[in-house]
Amino acid sequence: MADRFITPEGLARVRAQYDELFGIERPKVVETVSWAASLGDRSENADYIYGKRRLREIDRKLAHLARIMKEAKVVDPARQQARDQVRFGATVELADEDDNRRTLTIVGDDEADATAGRIGWSAPLARALIGARVGDERIVRLPSGEKSYEVMEIAYPS
Numbered sequence: 781m782a783d784r785f786i787t788p789e790g791l792a793r794v795r796a797q798y799d800e801l802f803g804i805e806r807p808k809v810v811e812t813v814s815w816a817a818s819l820g821d822r823s824e825n826a827d828y829i830y831g832k833r834r835l836r837e838i839d840r841k842l843a844h845l846a847r848i849m850k851e852a853k854v855v856d857p858a859r860q861q862a863r864d865q866v867r868f869g870a871t872v873e874l875a876d877e878d879d880n881r882r883t884l885t886i887v888g889d890d891e892a893d894a895t896a897g898r899i900g901w902s903a904p905l906a907r908a909l910i911g912a913r914v915g916d917e918r919i920v921r922l923p924s925g926e927k928s929y930e931v932m933e934i935a936y937p938s
Contacts, residue, residue, distance in 0.1 A: 784851040785901060787869055790891030791854055798845040806838050848890050855888075858937045866909045866934055868901050873933040874909075881932065886910075905929075 786794070809831055816828035857869020866872055871885045882897075886909070889900035899906050908920045912931045919928050 783853055784848065784888065784890065785855050785868055786848070786852045786888035786890055788854055788856055790888050791849065791852055793891065794845055794848050794852075798842060798849065801838055801842055801845070806835070806842070809835050809838060852888070852890075860936050863936050864913055864934065866912045866931065868910075869936060870909075871935045872909060872912075872931060874929040875932050876930075877928055 812827055813831035813835060816822070816825050816831055819825060819828075822828045855868050857867075860867050860869060866886065868886055868888075871883060873881060873883045875881050884897045884899050884905075886901050886906045887898045889902055892898055892900035892903070901907075901910075904922060905920050908918045909929075909931065912918055914931050914934055917928055917930045919926050
């Protein structure tokens with residue numbers, strides 16, 4: 781089993797999602813299914829059929845979130861000692877060969893969101909950057925081919 785690293789903020793988001801599903805959404809769906817079941821014939825009762833389906837989806841998601849919380853190894857980037865190197869939780873500014881810049885933060889795989897600039901620590905780009913210092917150049921093998929990035933800045937939360 782691979783390590784399931786996560787930031788404290790990522791764990792808080794997972795816990796909030798779990799609490800929302802378990803405490804608010806699931807009881808609403810259970811209430812709808814109970815009401816629909818009380819109407820009698822369930823074979824053509826859309827509220828009952830779709831409610832049961834939604835209940836199964838919620839229960840699968842709850843099990844997944846519970847597994848994440850159980851297996852998670854919380855790593856606080858603010859406590860990182862080697863702040864001159866890229867490690868888990870670092871926010872890194874990169875420049876490619878054409879001096880196009882992008883900023884990304886290395887987080888746990890369960891909290892990755894490329895649109896928000898958060899990439900999972902096991903992603904090819906993150907693996908290539910781990911251990912790099914400002915000024916280092918790293919070549920990343922991507923599906924589209926190799927690409928070179930220079931580390932321009934490294935920051936950690938305080």
